[in-house]
Amino acid sequence: MDTTKRSRDGRRVQRERRRDAILASVRAMADSPGREGFTVDQVAEHAGVSRRTVFNHFATVEDLLVAVCEQILEETTAQVLLELDRRLAGARPVADGGLPDAVALDALCAATRDADLPRAMTAIVRVLDVSAHEGERGEAISQAALDHVGGRLAARVTEHAPDLDPLVLQLTIALLMNGIGVIAHRWLDEHAGRVTPASRRSWDDHLARLLDQLAHGYARTASFGTPLTPAPTTSAAPEGR
Template sequence: MTPVDQHLPLREQRHRALVDAARALATEHGADGFTVDRVAMLAGVSRRTVFNHFAGMDQLLVAVCEQILAEVTTDLLEGVDRGTTDLPAGGAGGPAALDAVCEATRDVDLPTAIVTIQHVLGGPDVADERADAISRTALEHVAGRLRERLLERAPGLDPLDLELTLTLLTSGLATIARHWLEEHASPAPDVRHENPRFAPERSMTSGPVRVTPDARAAWDRLLDRLLHRLRAGHAG
């Protein structure tokens, strides 16, 4: 986690502090293992401030997941930019742009983000409905950024084709992530807190989440199946 930048506006500083505090507590205790009061205390704000920024704890956990996905999202957007540099003219440009966003998922570290989110949301039960809803909401926010970028890069893209592709892609990623976690359950991550203020007691500090080569290879196979299904449809 990064220390709060004192040059940021106060509201943004508090927002980041709340997300950092929630992430630290959830990493240590799971999604059900902390309260609004503990988040407020660790972030150095009042209980009321928590609710000024977030409607409830689930919304705060969505923000934590978005923080975890931030690097992946940046890499995805860069992949979309590279893949749409020389789009074909005319009607072929739209499908090429959609294919670019699908291919961009191959070049980002989704496995590490998925494992981190699983541990933050808590527990070995990857079928937990609440955790599933929180992670899906975070993925939908990522899809929203991809939608904006694709419309910038390919203004002639059919809006319905774009919506269908992103919906199927994000839903498919969530589905294969759940399957992958069931097959490749990992131990709790070792999390190094860059800012000691957000390191809970008994926090593990020996290093970041690591995904084994075998687990990554399994993820790549699942992603191949998903992208093939998106291109070929049910008959493929």
């Protein structure tokens, strides 16, 4: 039994190492100056595996790129989770023992605000550009990676606040992750993926607007000017007139 278990564990470790090597190969190629693209065969050769092994791990090239983007975001996600834990661990529960919804969601937004997302987004763009998956396909791939991160954040918030309305949490996560995707697209257009003090301030400004809208709704957004007021209602004319 012990021999069988060790054998299974060894195969699992070997599989994980091969997967990590494949992902590292894509990232290394994306970081190579002057490279304009790569093939699956080049990825396999760089990783020291066969083409078949690449497709044993990833059914399509798009699946491979989503995994690379997820790995890039993983480092940032770890920061967000640590900050989320720190904020929620010190939060005061209400009388029935649970955390107020607003406290949990505010902590989620604050932890996201403190993460180094600009650098992660720049790395993702390099991967998508060199793989010729820019444009709509690239946006879909990066959004899939963001959605995966959103799932991890939702699970962690639920651990701290199990009584939080699941629909409220799902909506908040969806709006947050999709909003970050929109911000990333705009930010990259504005700054060409260069991480500088000025571009970081721009990212922070865009993200602050998103978080304000999540917390207070569109009527609070300064760029919209005076909040909208409902139009006056008029009584319906009696029938026959």
